[in-house]
Amino acid sequence: xxxxxxxxxxxxxxxxxxxxxxxxxxxxxxxxxxxxxxxxxxxxxxxxxxxxxxxxxxxxxxxxxxxxxxxxxxxxxxxxxxxxxxxx
Numbered sequence: 001x002x003x004x005x006x007x008x009x010x011x012x013x014x015x016x017x018x019x020x021x022x023x024x025x026x027x028x029x030x031x032x033x034x035x036x037x038x039x040x041x042x043x044x045x046x047x048x049x050x051x052x053x054x055x056x057x058x059x060x061x062x063x064x065x066x067x068x069x070x071x072x073x074x075x076x077x078x079x080x081x082x083x084x085x086x087x088x
Contacts, residue, residue: 003060004076005053011072012051021067026057 005027019027030050058075065073 003055003058005055005058005064006074006076007051007053008072008074009051011070013070015069017067017069018051018064018073021063023061023063024057024059026054026059027064028052028054 014029016029019029028051030052060075062075065071065075
């Protein structure tokens, strides 16, 4: 089972707190140029800030949510590997 993470990227500042706090390294924040639409991103100072999330690694502990000072992360229950909602 995996967890789905929803990020309000409009409010994300790229502070990296969620990435540092994650005990299973399910989150990765990076900047690239040019802007890619392959991952969650936001343009900050002309660079695409990407928050990459590995739902298979996510343990659903919520530490990333607690670490975020802007309340931009939300967990959505358990999901199967195929992305179909599962039983909690």
